[in-house]
Amino acid sequence: MEVTTARRTKRPAGLDARTLAEAFQLTAATHPERVALRLQDDELSLTWGELAEKVRRVAAGLAGLGLSRGQAMGIMLTNRPDFHWFDAAALHLGATPFSIYNTYAPEQIQFQVEDADARIVVTEKAFEDRIRALKGVDHVIVVDGGDDVERHTAEGFDFDASWRAVEPEDVLTLIYTSGTTGPPKGVQLTHTNLLAAVRGFDEVIAFPDDGRVISWLPMAHIAERACSHYLPMVLGFTTTDCPDPRQVVSYLPSVKPTWFFAVPRIWEKLKAAIEAGIEAEPDEERKKASKWALDVGLRKVRLEQAGEPIPDELAAEHAKADELVLSKMRGLLGLDQVESVNVGAAPTPREVIEFFHAIGVPLAELWGMSETTGYGCCNPPDKIKIGTVGPPSPGVEIKLADDGEVLIRGAVVTSGYRNQPDKTAEAIDSEGWLHTGDVGEFDDDGYLKIVDRKKELIINAAGKNMSPANIEAKVKASSPVIGQVIAVGDMKPYNVALITLDPDVAPAFGDRAAAEVERGVAAANEQLARVEQIKRYTILDTEWEPGGDELTPTMKLKRKPIHQKYANQIDELYS
Numbered sequence: 136m137e138v139t140t141a142r143r144t145k146r147p148a149g150l151d152a153r154t155l156a157e158a159f160q161l162t163a164a165t166h167p168e169r170v171a172l173r174l175q176d177d178e179l180s181l182t183w184g185e186l187a188e189k190v191r192r193v194a195a196g197l198a199g200l201g202l203s204r205g206q207a208m209g210i211m212l213t214n215r216p217d218f219h220w221f222d223a224a225a226l227h228l229g230a231t232p233f234s235i236y237n238t239y240a241p242e243q244i245q246f247q248v249e250d251a252d253a254r255i256v257v258t259e260k261a262f263e264d265r266i267r268a269l270k271g272v273d274h275v276i277v278v279d280g281g282d283d284v285e286r287h288t289a290e291g292f293d294f295d296a297s298w299r300a301v302e303p304e305d306v307l308t309l310i311y312t313s314g315t316t317g318p319p320k321g322v323q324l325t326h327t328n329l330l331a332a333v334r335g336f337d338e339v340i341a342f343p344d345d346g347r348v349i350s351w352l353p354m355a356h357i358a359e360r361a362c363s364h365y366l367p368m369v370l371g372f373t374t375t376d377c378p379d380p381r382q383v384v385s386y387l388p389s390v391k392p393t394w395f396f397a398v399p400r401i402w403e404k405l406k407a408a409i410e411a412g413i414e415a416e417p418d419e420e421r422k423k424a425s426k427w428a429l430d431v432g433l434r435k436v437r438l439e440q441a442g443e444p445i446p447d448e449l450a451a452e453h454a455k456a457d458e459l460v461l462s463k464m465r466g467l468l469g470l471d472q473v474e475s476v477n478v479g480a481a482p483t484p485r486e487v488i489e490f491f492h493a494i495g496v497p498l499a500e501l502w503g504m505s506e507t508t509g510y511g512c513c514n515p516p517d518k519i520k521i522g523t524v525g526p527p528s529p530g531v532e533i534k535l536a537d538d539g540e541v542l543i544r545g546a547v548v549t550s551g552y553r554n555q556p557d558k559t560a561e562a563i564d565s566e567g568w569l570h571t572g573d574v575g576e577f578d579d580d581g582y583l584k585i586v587d588r589k590k591e592l593i594i595n596a597a598g599k600n601m602s603p604a605n606i607e608a609k610v611k612a613s614s615p616v617i618g619q620v621i622a623v624g625d626m627k628p629y630n631v632a633l634i635t636l637d638p639d640v641a642p643a644f645g646d647r648a649a650a651e652v653e654r655g656v657a658a659a660n661e662q663l664a665r666v667e668q669i670k671r672y673t674i675l676d677t678e679w680e681p682g683g684d685e686l687t688p689t690m691k692l693k694r695k696p697i698h699q700k701y702a703n704q705i706d707e708l709y710s
Contacts, residue, residue, distance in 0.1 A: 238681055249271060304550070306550070342372075350364070375390045481691065506548065511531060536570070606630065
């Protein structure tokens with residue numbers, strides 16, 4: 136695929152749509168020849184015009200199976216093109232398609248299907264057994280099993296009348312919370328919510344005319360659903376599907392995305408891989424040049440972040456470093472055409488973000504929640520403040536409660552939790568403020584820093600408040616061999632930690648893995664206040680999998696279940 140990036144000359148028609156269905160139709164009419172969906176190496180490639188025809192046929196088939204406005208449809212698929220046309224077809228009917236995490240157990244799937252009242256579920260062979268076992272489902276569509284939904288087309292079905300009847304306040308999708316504090320809640324997001332978020336992101340990031348994104352995170356996560364599904368509908372991006380998330384870094388050089396979002400662990404591992412590659416460079420001159428260029432980049436970044444001028448001598452040295460080394464590094468990574476690159480969902484250590492700025496990749500933290508359509512704060516690409524999630528984004532108001540809790544109000548806030556009016560009333564007050572559960576603080580420039588989750592702060596025996604997430608981020612960033620970390624210390628005299636090894640890195644260390652963890656924890660402790668430091672830890676002989684007992688599908692720690700499951704190990708650390 137030949138890769139170029141065009142500056143936008145006019146406003147995308149989809150930005151003025153009332154619904155995602157209308158935005159899709161406007162984009163397809165404006166760019167019928169532009170590629171909408173593809174697989175790596177173009178094994179499959181569909182233009183917007185071809186995708187629009189596919190969506191029309193699939194919508195007719197789904198209507199024939201009984202799917203209509205206001206009804207839910209479950210989707211349990213990997214990141215494959217079928218997801219995009221089934222989801223788009225359903226929303227053109229005014230229905231509510233939602234995604235199910237592929238790691239979910241049968242009882243978790245059953246809960247969501249019942250809660251949503253979904254009578255149709257779209258899946259693939261890998262998950263078919265779990266879906267066939269569900270109660271209350273009338274139709275199971277297996278996309279790679281010979282099922283042809285288009286043969287169910289209802290006689291006299293009027294596709295255009297169907298999508299034109301969709302209203303802005305219709306529920307577009309459900310995003311189920313990860314269930315760290317109880318049963319998952321179905322966050323209802325409307326067409327209005329999503330379009331408000333897309334318009335805001337576009338205002339902050341100023342996307343190019345022919346944006347390129349990679350679909351690789353679970354579509355049940357609002358970040359992925361917005362980034363590689365809804366934004367393309369509105370702005371005409373090209374989406375490349377990556378069915379195996381472990382392969383996403385290898386997709387970057389061929390796709391050359393213009394926007395790329397990843398969770399902190401991806402950036403941490405990418406930094407570690409680059410540094411390891413430099414250390415392993417057999418040519419001493421090239422190794423020396425790489426280290427020199429990185430050092431020059433870091434000196435420039437730190438002055439910029441401190442608000443200090445760049446001396447002419449350093450500016451000239453940086454221009455040379457960029458021409459000889461850093462630009463080539465970005466090209467090899469496939470991040471040389473990004474307009475914006477973002478990280479979110481958990482704290483990211485400062486040194487990780489500094490590293491990417493040093494090589495010329497403008498990595499920036501953003502903040503949002505399922506309940507805010509993944510939208511809230513975002514660092515503008517031209518004025519990033521490392522250590523913050525940026526100022527409030529266009530169209531939202533953000534303030535702090537007396538206890539520091541972040542409150543947000545605006546058109547991106549959910550219409551409520553499905554079937555749970557009591558939980559909705561708890562979260563959204565009478566003035567429309569969503570109480571996020573995050574604790575934050577604003578700096579003098581109005582940039583927000585997220586301290587931690589309100590219910591997850593460690594308050595030690597001396598009454599000192601600490602952020603476990605920030606402690607954990609420091610420890611994970613200290614060594615590539617460290618996989619997952621949970622800091623424990625509530626009502627205790629000091630902090631301890633449970634640590635797992637990274638399954639991709641640990642084998643290379645062999646017998647030295649434990650010593651490397653010890654080095655990493657010591658290095659992290661040097662960057663922490665004395666009261667925050669990890670005094671004792673244990674290395675668990677297990678891997679924590681997304682969707683398992685310890686991690687949500689989006690790799691957030693299930694703190695209470697971990698404390699219960701590993702109570703004996705924690706007690707031993709305090710004995």
